[in-house]
Every structure is written in structure tokens, then in C-alpha cells.
Amino acid sequence: MDAFATTPSATAADAAGLAALVRLLAGRGAVVLSGAGLSTESGIPDYRGETGSRRRAAPMTFQEFTGSAAARQRYWARSHVGWRAIAGAEPNAGHRAVEQLRRSGHVSAVITQNVDGLHRAAGTRTAVELHGGLHRVVCLDCRRTSPRSELDRRLEELNGGFRDGPARVNPDGDAELAPEPVAAFRVAPCAACGGVLKPDVVFFGESVPRPRVERCFELVDAAQGLLVLGSSLTVMSGLRFVRRAARAGTPVVIVNQGATRGDELAVARVDLPLGAVLTEAARRVRAG
């Protein structure tokens, strides 16, 4: 029984897209580029949100964060609440299917734009985290990195009873809070030097470290195909890999709910929930 064929919203184009996806995976050596849409089934809403509405506030830029103590207080208060949702999230069927395909050699590498650590949690320890990870914190003064769990304990001590109720959480771990509780939040300095701590993620206004970009270009150049999962490719940091692959004649298949900036570069696309699509694709690849 083909579970995919019974998905009511599947169109002929989706069925053709799925067949192209299976062909691309069967060729082995596909590189995955994943985005926020892969984590929505883990309970982390993407930037469009469940209702399709955009987030209310623009994400904090690196310049704002480094430029003012008040901005850092706002960042850490919201992130302290948001971290509860990110740390509590578990990998979903999509992450698990990607790991299964990696183990069988059909996927050669995973590049993710997500900072939620869910590929690693699914067992894909080698996933390249293009924009870093929320599970790690870096000191902007002494450059020491430390686990987020350590900082989380210190922030809990400093802010006992700080609101941890329901709040809308963005994929970057930013929870939307009112200004009042934010103003009372106490920020923790670096335990080693007293300097400024920042999550080890790439902020808007900051560039992805060059060696990391080069590593991703190497992976894409060696790939037999590029598989985009759950990204609308709105930021250049992801779109450039799709352009690179397309220029080299490497087939690109996109699985995403909604249009993407890379659609015209893709040989096929599937516009259906990722967990079901990837589980079905893995099943068909296994069945040969």
C-alpha cells in the first residue's frame, strides 16, 4: 500500500516530483540543504508561522547586539525563554529519514541552515551547521566556547521565576515577549573573562565564516545532486549553493511547502509535508 498516493493534497506534479527525488537519491551521493521547514513537524514554527503570518519583529542584527547592553538584555531574555522550546524539541520523521539515507550512502552530506541541532539529535553528527548552533555559546572577548546548558543554569540562578510560559518562538530561539519582563532580566557575563557572551550562531549582519562556506562549496561540487528540504531560499547564504549546483549541471530537487527563490533552478519540486515525503522516498529507495 502506497501511503503517499493516498495523501489527499498530492497533485500529479508532486507525484512526478517525488519520482525525481527518488531517482536523485538512487544515484547516491546527494547533498541535503535543509531549512526551517524541516523542523516545523518538531514543533518549531518557521518564520511564516502556522498561520502564514510573518514574525512581528525583525531578528536582531549583529550590530545591534554588539552595540548596546539593552539590546543584549532583550536578546538574552527572549532567547532564555525560546531555548526551552528548542532544547525540548525532538527530531521528526524528516530528520530520521535523512539520517537513514545518509547511512545507506544515498545522502553524502548534510548542510543545514537551522540552528536547532535536530540533525545532530537524529544521529547526523557530521551535519554542517551553516549558521552555527544554539547549543553553544561564544565569548566575543576571549573567544572561549561553552555549552548553552552551562549558561542556561547560570541564567536560571540569576533570573529565578522568569516567565517560561507559552510564547511564540521563532526558529532562531527568539521568543516574543513584552518589554516589561525583559527590562528585569539579568544577563550573565563570560565565566572566564567577564566578557560579552553570544550564542554561537550567525546573526543577520554577520557573515558565515569563510572556511565553512568553502567546505559547503566542496560538498556541493562533489555532489551527484542537491536536495533542498524545507527552505524558501530567501537568504543568499543558502541560495548560493543552489546556484552553484545548477551552474555545474548538478540536478536540484526542492521539497518545500510553498514557492522558493530556487524553483526555476530545480529539475523538480514537491510541495507537501516533509516528514511524509522523505519517509516515502526512503522507503522507495530501499525497495529499489
Ligand SMILES: [Zn+2]
Ligand atoms: Zn571570555
